[in-house]
Amino acid sequence: MKTIPQSNQAPETGTFFTRDRNWHPPAFAPGYKSTVFRAPQKPLIAFPNTLSETTGPAFGHDMLGLLDHDLIHNFARAGESAIGERIIVHGKVLDERGKPVPNALVEIWQANAGGRYRHKKEGYIAPLDPNFGGCGRVITDADGHYAFRTIRPGPYPWPNGPNDWRPAHIHLSIFGTGFVQRLITQLYFEGDPLIPRCPILNTIADEKAVAQLVAHLDMDNSEPMDSLAYRFDIVLRGRRSTPFENRMEGN
Amino acid sequence: MLKETPSQTAGPYVHIGLTPNFAEITGIFPEDAGKTLVNDKTPGERIVIEGRIIDGQGGVIKDAVVEIWQADHLGLYNSPYEPRGHADSNFTGWGRCATDMQTGEYRFETIKPGRVPFADGRIQAPHANLWIVARGINIGLQTRLYFSDEAEANAEDPVLSRIEHRARADTLIARRAGDAYTFDIYLQGENETVFFDI
Numbered sequence A: 001m002k003t004i005p006q007s008n009q010a011p012e013t014g015t016f017f018t019r020d021r022n023w024h025p026p027a028f029a030p031g032y033k034s035t036v037f038r039a040p041q042k043p044l045i046a047f048p049n050t051l052s053e054t055t056g057p058a059f060g061h062d063m064l065g066l067l068d069h070d071l072i073h074n075f076a077r078a079g080e081s082a083i084g085e086r087i088i089v090h091g092k093v094l095d096e097r098g099k100p101v102p103n104a105l106v107e108i109w110q111a112n113a114g115g116r117y118r119h120k121k122e123g124y125i126a127p128l129d130p131n132f133g134g135c136g137r138v139i140t141d142a143d144g145h146y147a148f149r150t151i152r153p154g155p156y157p158w159p160n161g162p163n164d165w166r167p168a169h170i171h172l173s174i175f176g177t178g179f180v181q182r183l184i185t186q187l188y189f190e191g192d193p194l195i196p197r198c199p200i201l202n203t204i205a206d207e208k209a210v211a212q213l214v215a216h217l218d219m220d221n222s223e224p225m226d227s228l229a230y231r232f233d234i235v236l237r238g239r240r241s242t243p244f245e246n247r248m249e250g251n
Numbered sequence B: 001m002l003k004e005t006p007s008q009t010a011g012p013y014v015h016i017g018l019t020p021n022f023a024e025i026t027g028i029f030p031e032d033a034g035k036t037l038v039n040d041k042t043p044g045e046r047i048v049i050e051g052r053i054i055d056g057q058g059g060v061i062k063d064a065v066v067e068i069w070q071a072d073h074l075g076l077y078n079s080p081y082e083p084r085g086h087a088d089s090n091f092t093g094w095g096r097c098a099t100d101m102q103t104g105e106y107r108f109e110t111i112k113p114g115r116v117p118f119a120d121g122r123i124q125a126p127h128a129n130l131w132i133v134a135r136g137i138n139i140g141l142q143t144r145l146y147f148s149d150e151a152e153a154n155a156e157d158p159v160l161s162r163i164e165h166r167a168r169a170d171t172l173i174a175r176r177a178g179d180a181y182t183f184d185i186y187l188q189g190e191n192e193t194v195f196f197d198i
């Protein structure tokens, strides 16, 4: 095994700010029953970021198809479209320092307008929409902006408590520039009365953190006679400022 | 400072978003992202990494997605944030695999990674970084896989030596049989895998 010679000034810089785990939901949260046998019970072990943590895969815009961002059409038959309230979901991917994150891959998935997922293991009685697949992806532009076209998903019941329903939500997966920024979350819709009743959202302790997962109606970016818009900004972990990082920006 | 967006579980239908072709949603993306790490020209020792994820009741998890991130055969990451040079262009370094809906197995065809320095300049043992999401996992689990045939490097690895109980460090060692390494991940119990806060 050959190893890379290392200079004595090897840049171990641009490490990430420590994750505030009290802001995130805890692994073990019995109100959401599935966590009970899946939450690690031993303490997590910390160590300083190395290149294994500060590097991460990069994705090129050339991987995207023309309709990857458009869930209304990317599974639909020619000339047809998915059923439901047409919406635009857009926002910026930022880091904790407020800097836009360009070239971030954002993948989404969701139920159809009736609250039904296109998945083998899904048994809800609401029908599939033959024109709706339920997934899409985009890569943020130079300003960190992303935008999807989709339909507003329906709420759905799920086996947890005797009568638990998920608020309407869209699942999001986001890549930053380092592998430890990797994040999966869910976006909810402003004003949904199911939000305060959701056992999954309620695993989050701080109501300000819950509020961060709510997308807001954005009339200014809606398209008259076509689609309403919802704004949802995403914040990834930030890197500590270092000379090395400045050099990276010059690349 | 802004606060990081809170994590939420990937839920039971994570495949729709991360591996739609695996979930039989075809025609949207030509191929699931992260399906292959290597091609015919990738240098390095070809290996397979495979395993299962086991819950606190001893059940195999069949609805998880595992991502791998590793250096190339010389220890370079295929990332714009790799300051030491360019990784081999025939190795992506990143893979994604859904656990099989029947057997619960995940599997990566990859190469043995080279060594990467630690924060203080010591050299880490060869390892791959794993990230696991599933229903019931509120925030993605971060762990590392080391190789059973690298005992000498493992013994001096700065991360492994941070783990106080030797038996716990062993949970991070993938066992070699032929060209394949088996790495089973235990979410709870006596053999609970070490997970990191990094």
Ligand SMILES: [Fe+2]
Pocket: A111, A166, A169, A171, B011
């Ligand atoms: Fe969902």
